[in-house]
Amino acid sequence: MALNYVIKYAATNTYENFVDEALWQFLIAPLNAKSQQVISSEFKNSLHIPVEKSINGYGFETFRVHPKKRFKSIDFEAEFHVIKDQFNPFEKTSDLSIEEEISELNSLNFKVEHSAFLKSTTLTKLPVSHEIDFVYDEEVSIFENLKNLNNWIFDIFSFKTDVTDVDTDLDMILEEKQGVCQDFTHLFCAIARSYRIPTRYISGYLHQGNGYFGDSQMHAWAEAFIPGCGWVGFDPTNNLIAAENHIKVADGKDYSDCPPIKGIVYTSGKNHTKYSVEVHAQQNAQQ
Amino acid sequence: MKLNTNQPSFSSYKRDNHLFDEIFTKNDEVKEVYKTLLNLYSEHSIQDYARLNEKAKASFFNQGITFQVYGEHETKEKIFPFDLFPRIIDHKEWSHIEKGVLQRSKALNHFLWDIYHDKKILKQGIVPLDLINSSANYLDQMQGLNPPGGIYNHISGTDLIKHSDGNYYVLEDNIRCPSGVSYVICNRTALKRALFGVFNHYQTHTVTDYAENLLEIMESVKPQGVDNPTCVVITPGIYNSAYYEHSYLAKAMGVELVEGRDLFVENDFVYMRTINGPQKVDVIYRRIDDIFMDPLEFRPDSTLGVPGLLAAYKLGNVCLVNAPGTGVADDKAIYTYMPQIIKYYLGEEPILNNVHTYHCNRPDELKYVLENIDKLVVKPVDEAGGYGISIGNKLTKAEIEKVKAVIKENPRKYIAQPIMSLSVHATYIEDSQSFEPRHVDLRTFCLLGKDKSFVLKGGLTRVALKKGNLIVNSSQGGGSKDTWVLKK
Numbered sequence: 121m122a123l124n125y126v127i128k129y130a131a132t133n134t135y136e137n138f139v140d141e142a143l144w145q146f147l148i149a150p151l152n153a154k155s156q157q158v159i160s161s162e163f164k165n166s167l168h169i170p171v172e173k174s175i176n177g178y179g180f181e182t183f184r185v186h187p188k189k190r191f192k193s194i195d196f197e198a199e200f201h202v203i204k205d206q207f208n209p210f211e212k213t214s215d216l217s218i219e220e221e222i223s224e225l226n227s228l229n230f231k232v233e234h235s236a237f238l239k240s241t242t243l244t245k246l247p248v249s250h251e252i253d254f255v256y257d258e259e260v261s262i263f264e265n266l267k268n269l270n271n272w273i274f275d276i277f278s279f280k281t282d283v284t285d286v287d288t289d290l291d292m293i294l295e296e297k298q299g300v301c302q303d304f305t306h307l308f309c310a311i312a313r314s315y316r317i318p319t320r321y322i323s324g325y326l327h328q329g330n331g332y333f334g335d336s337q338m339h340a341w342a343e344a345f346i347p348g349c350g351w352v353g354f355d356p357t358n359n360l361i362a363a364e365n366h367i368k369v370a371d372g373k374d375y376s377d378c379p380p381i382k383g384i385v386y387t388s389g390k391n392h393t394k395y396s397v398e399v400h401a402q403q404n405a406q407q
Numbered sequence: 408m409k410l411n412t413n414q415p416s417f418s419s420y421k422r423d424n425h426l427f428d429e430i431f432t433k434n435d436e437v438k439e440v441y442k443t444l445l446n447l448y449s450e451h452s453i454q455d456y457a458r459l460n461e462k463a464k465a466s467f468f469n470q471g472i473t474f475q476v477y478g479e480h481e482t483k484e485k486i487f488p489f490d491l492f493p494r495i496i497d498h499k500e501w502s503h504i505e506k507g508v509l510q511r512s513k514a515l516n517h518f519l520w521d522i523y524h525d526k527k528i529l530k531q532g533i534v535p536l537d538l539i540n541s542s543a544n545y546l547d548q549m550q551g552l553n554p555p556g557g558i559y560n561h562i563s564g565t566d567l568i569k570h571s572d573g574n575y576y577v578l579e580d581n582i583r584c585p586s587g588v589s590y591v592i593c594n595r596t597a598l599k600r601a602l603f604g605v606f607n608h609y610q611t612h613t614v615t616d617y618a619e620n621l622l623e624i625m626e627s628v629k630p631q632g633v634d635n636p637t638c639v640v641i642t643p644g645i646y647n648s649a650y651y652e653h654s655y656l657a658k659a660m661g662v663e664l665v666e667g668r669d670l671f672v673e674n675d676f677v678y679m680r681t682i683n684g685p686q687k688v689d690v691i692y693r694r695i696d697d698i699f700m701d702p703l704e705f706r707p708d709s710t711l712g713v714p715g716l717l718a719a720y721k722l723g724n725v726c727l728v729n730a731p732g733t734g735v736a737d738d739k740a741i742y743t744y745m746p747q748i749i750k751y752y753l754g755e756e757p758i759l760n761n762v763h764t765y766h767c768n769r770p771d772e773l774k775y776v777l778e779n780i781d782k783l784v785v786k787p788v789d790e791a792g793g794y795g796i797s798i799g800n801k802l803t804k805a806e807i808e809k810v811k812a813v814i815k816e817n818p819r820k821y822i823a824q825p826i827m828s829l830s831v832h833a834t835y836i837e838d839s840q841s842f843e844p845r846h847v848d849l850r851t852f853c854l855l856g857k858d859k860s861f862v863l864k865g866g867l868t869r870v871a872l873k874k875g876n877l878i879v880n881s882s883q884g885g886g887s888k889d890t891w892v893l894k895k
Binding site: 137143145175176177179184186228231232236238239266373382 | 526527529532536539540547548552578673674675703704707714715717718721722
């Protein structure tokens with residue numbers, strides 16, 4: 121079984137004064153991976169500037185737009201067709217015993233191998249000032265614990281836009297108990313890493329079929345590395361195990377490793393950016 | 408031949424038996440290599456010498472060989488004080504240094520390859536993982552990348568001192584953007600101009616071949632498929648403290664000196680804007696720190712770098728010299744593992760000594776440091792240029808308490824070492840109008856390329872001009888001497 125998705129990304133940037141020089145890099149193309157296959161990928165802009173394909177520092181595909189003429193407004197439009205395998209995320213559990221899992225987490229070899237996603241970053245630093253009442257249950261598996269963590273974040277924190285921004289640290293999120301998907305993902309990464317579980321931040325798209333949060337914007341969730349099992353996606357914003365509704369673009373230690381857009385723009389005055397995302401699914405596509 | 412304090416030029420020369428004197432033995436005998444020099448000097452009065460010294464200084468200033476000192480409130484342009492009394496190193500002593508420096512440079516390159524690939528040295532627990540994880544200079548973006556020719560630290564500058572036991576010790580290996588080589592060459596030019604009659608009595612190795620070797624090293628790590636690589640030097644600009652050096656090296660190599668805005672990236676290739684249109688650039692000697700290199704990848708507000716440079720590098724279309732992320736190995740905490748690193752990768756004993764180091768992140772060593780601050784030099788692990796160093800025996804009680812508090816706050820940030828007695832060398836002191844002993848160190852310059860290496864036969868002997876001062880960095884008021892490495 122497979123799902124056929126059409127993802128539409130659109131953005132409009134307008135500037136009060138002429139922009140003399142600009143360069144944007146978009147990290148929005150779905151990743152071509154085992155469980156998700158990119159059939160087509162198109163990226164256009166209203167100024168008809170040739171789009172360059174490149175990579176970010178971690179090797180994920182990017183689009184670059186570098187206008188050579190002055191302008192005051194530019195629209196971007198991308199469309200991707202993706203085929204995603206359907207699978208039961210609960211099938212993917214570890215063959216290892218609880219003791220074996222933990223002893224693997226504690227081995228130096230494992231810690232070195234996964235050091236990038238065990239580090240605490242500015243955005244995933246747990247503040248000492250807040251007590252976290254999530255409790256890791258040593259009687260159950262890592263997978264069960266991460267499900268509990270997912271659930272814990274979903275229960276305690278409420279989804280609210282415009283209270284946080286891309287630089288908001290965990291201190292503020294724990295204080296306010298609200299935020300958006302990237303905040304919850306940062307919190308998930310921080311807590312999981314504090315239990316020595318390698319965890320990475322995922323930037324991508326969510327097909328919100330059933331009214332999940334993370335609708336008209338890009339979505340964020342976490343992937344944790346479970347010994348004997350591999351990377352498993354957890355979406356604390358929706359209390360889901362990531363599966364066929366989650367279309368991955370890139371991963372990183374936190375948001376700052378994989379923001380959807382980076383730009384260097386030389387202009388004065390005000391500017392305005394708006395963007396939207398639509399994800400449409402067609403069931404039972406032929407593969 | 409003996410030290411003669413009746414001679415006016417040496418009337419203020421007080422030899423200290425606790426220190427290693429480069430010129431005189433413990434019995435005040437002039438050492439063999441300096442005999443000819445002192446004989447020739449004795450034919451002249453100290454006034455002649457003072458006059459030559461003034462001329463040499465003026466020539467530095469007129470050539471614009473200056474550097475900038477960053478202060479809290481202002482930045483000053485200074486000439487690098489130059490002392491005409493050269494340091495002489497005989498062939499045998501030098502060959503030991505040369506082998507040792509090259510050994511370290513190669514070991515560091517192996518280490519960098521390993522920590523950006525399989526990380527075997529970490530998995531085996533020889534170097535603690537924490538050290539790498541907590542290093543701000545480790546770049547995750549470099550993981551798994553194979554730099555052209557397998558080289559990370561193309562250019563390294565190892566700082567050595569000679570302790571009172573007469574042995575050389577390494578103080579640190581600088582592999583980010585070690586500067587100073589242009590002064591080595593300028594010092595030689597100035598010395599030859601002022602004292603050719605002395606210089607020509609010695610068979611000294613040239614230092615002017617540095618630039619041609621640097622260019623060869625750069626060309627050796629050209630990207631695949633390029634026949635005649637275009638090399639450039641990129642500088643942060645005229646306000647950088649080492650701008651003179653950047654311009655000197657570009658000129659001496661016959662390559663362009665560029666700033667970030669002179670370069671651009673298109674379809675993952677790097678081009679230089681020239682009056683004849685864009686020209687592809689293949690190898691970049693970058694004198695810009697990692698975080699300013701590419702605003703798309705590192706600091707977004709950097710105007711010094713080139714957007715897209717890291718991707719072009721990762722895709723193998725341009726070579727960066729030194730590679731991004733080499734700074735992780737020039738961390739002063741990594742330095743303390745150098746003996747293990749050398750043994751691990753090369754299976755050899757270290758040729759040059761390391762100074763014993765106490766790690767403040769180890770509880771028992773931290774305890775020792777806190778109890779013995781007066782006998783130790785405390786250094787932050789990640790600051791360059793002699794900033795943030797405290798020397799125990801120079802501190803008041805109140806200052807000791809302050810240093811203790813600073814260390815306790817962030818032990819990982821500090822290491823401590825016994826106070827090493829840097830050797831002393833005769834140096835012309837304007838105030839006393841005579842030669843006095845002053846502390847010196849030695850910065851060596853080593854180049855690594857694909858199947859090629861080079862150690863400059865000479866170096867920058869830095870001298871602490873203030874009496875008793877141990878910090879020789881130019882930013883801390885140090886001067887320098889020409890350094891002669893004698894032929895066999």
